[in-house]
Amino acid sequence: MxxxxxxxxxxxxxxxxxxxxxxxxxxxxxxxxxxxxxxxxxxxxxxxxxxxxxxxxxxxxxxxxxxxxxxxxxxxxxxxxxxxxxxxxxxxxxxxxxxxxxxALPNLPAADVPDGEDEEGNVEIARWGTPRGFDFAPQEHADFAPALGLDFETAAKMSGARFAFLKGQMARLERALGQYMLDRQTIEQGYTECATPLMVRDEAAFGTTQLPKFREDLFQTTDGRWLISTAEMSLTNAVREDILSEEQLPMRMTALTPCFRSEAGSAGRDTRGYIRQHQFWKVELVSIVRPEDSDAELERKTRAAELILEGLGLPYRKMLLCAGDMGFAARKTYDLEVWLPGQNAYREISSCSNCGDFQARRMNTRFRREGVKGNEFVHTLNGSGLAVGRTLVAILENYQQADGSVTIPEALLPYMGGITELTP
RNA sequence: GGAGAGUUGGCUGAGUGGUCGAAAGCGUCGCACUCGAAAUGCGAAGUGCUUGAGCAACGGUACCGAGGGUUCGAAUCCCUCACUCUCCUCCA
Known part of the structure; x- marks a missing residue:
C-alpha cells in the first residue's frame, strides 16, 4: 500500500x-x-x-x-x-x-533496480558451479523420473493435471530435501522454525498482497478461507497489527509447507513434468526488520538460499530482476535460477524480495524505537530457501546417469535412510 | 454443533448514556537526590486525519475488537460479525 x-x-x-x-x-x-x-x-x-x-x-x-x-x-x-x-x-x-x-498499485522499484519491461530486462549478477558434461544426451526429468517413482498418471486419476503422486525412493528424496533445507536455515542461518496454518482469511491475504488483485491465483475453501500459495502469507502475517519492540528485530522465520496455486493464467505452460504444480512444498524465509536494515537483509537472505544450491552441488545463476518483472509487493528482487541440463536452461528456483514497508502498511505492523516517541512501519522480506519440488527436478536432471538412475548428492545422504541412488 | 463469559492506551486493568481520550498500576521519558547507580520524590507523555494561512504550538475531528443501529449525545444500550476463555457434545 x-x-x-x-x-x-x-x-x-x-x-x-x-x-x-x-x-x-x-x-x-x-x-x-x-x-x-x-x-x-x-x-x-x-x-x-x-x-x-x-x-x-x-x-x-x-x-x-x-x-x-x-x-x-x-x-x-x-x-x-x-x-x-x-x-x-x-x-x-x-x-x-x-x-x-x-x-491495486504495485510497489515502486528501488533506485538500484534496472529498467526493463519483462524478464528480458533482468540482469545476471553471478554464476556458480559448472554445468556437468554428459557423455550421453541428458533427458528431461519428465521422461525418466516416472520410472523412479514420480508418477503423474496415478495423480491424474484422482486429481487431474498438475498433480504428482510420489512413491518410495522418490517420496523419500523429496522429504529429505525439505528436511535438509529446514535444518540448514534454522541451524546455520538463525531462522526460527514455524509450522503455520495453511488456510488464511481475507485480511491476511490482503496483507501480503495476494488480495485483492490476484484472487484468481488462489484456491478458496467453502467457508471462505484461502489456501496459502506460499508460506510468506502465514509467516509475514504472524506480525499483522502488532507493535513490536526494537529488540525483537530482526525477526527471522522459516517454514516448510505445501503451497497451493491455481495456475489460472498459465494454461499450456510447463504442462510436462514437476515444474508447475497446483501443490508443491517450499521452505520459505521471512524477515521482519528495521527500515535501515532491509537492504542488507535482502543480501543475507539471498545468500541463505544460494548456500542450499551450493550444498547440493547445483549450478545456478543469480538474477537481479528489472522493474517490470518484479512481483507486486517487491521493491527489489533477486531470482536464483538453477541449471536444468535436461531442458538445457536455467529455471527459477528461488525468489528473494525486499518489500520495504509496502506489506507492513497493509498489515499495520509497526515497531517502537527505544527512547523514541511514536511507531514506525517495519520492513518485510521474503524468499524461498528453496522451492522443494523444483529442487527435486534439479537433482534428478543434474545427477541422472546413462542407465536411468540418479545418484544422491552427498549432503542428502544423512536424510536418505541408506538410499544412495534412485534406481528404476 | 450447544451454553456462558469476555475483547479498553506499550502492558495489566477500572469505567452509573452527558468535561471519558478514558482511573489506577507497571513499563517509558525528563528532573531532583547520588561520585555514579539502585531506591525514593516530583513531573511528562496515546494514535490517525486535518485544503484551520505553511512548520511548530494550539485548535478541530475520529479512535475503547470490526461493522451497523438507537439517541440531542454511546467505551457505556441494541443488532451482526470476528477473535479469546470456560463447560458440554463430537472427533484425529
Missing part, C-alpha cells in the same frame, strides 16, 4: 516509479480523489464540531433544569444533522475508492 503523503509531497517521483513498472501517470487522478475526500472531511468535521458543542450544551442545560433551553438546542441539532448521513455515505465511498485505487 502506498503512502498518500509521499504521493502528495512528490507526485513526480511517484509517477516516475510507476512508469518504470509500465503504468501511465496516476498521481493527478489520485491526488484529485484525495483532495475531494479531504474537502468533504473538512466540511463534515465542522458540522460535527457544531453538533458536539450543542450536545454538550444540552447536557448542561438539563443539569441546570433548564428544559426549554435544552429543547431549543435539540431542535437546532436536529436540523444540523440532516446533511450528515449523506456526507457520511459520500465520505465512506470516496475513502474506499481511494484505498481501492492505492491497493
Amino acid at each position: 502506498h503512502d498518500i503523503r509521499l504521493i502528495r509531497e512528490n507526485p513526480q517521483a511517484f509517477d516516475a516509479g510507476l512508469a518504470r513498472r509500465g503504468f501511465a501517470p496516476l498521481s493527478a487522478e489520485i491526488l484529485a480523489m484525495d483532495a475531494s475526500l479531504r474537502a468533504l472531511q473538512t466540511d463534515m468535521q465542522a458540522a460535527l464540531a457544531r453538533r458536539n458543542e450543542a450536545s454538550k450544551a444540552i447536557g448542561q442545560a438539563m443539569a441546570q433544569g433548564d428544559r426549554d433551553r435544552a429543547e431549543a438546542l435539540k431542535a437546532e441539532v436536529a436540523t444540523l444533522k440532516t446533511a450528515l448521513p449523506e456526507q457520511e455515505t459520500a465520505e465512506r465511498a470516496r475513502l474506499a475508492a481511494l484505498q481501492d485505487r492505492l491497493a
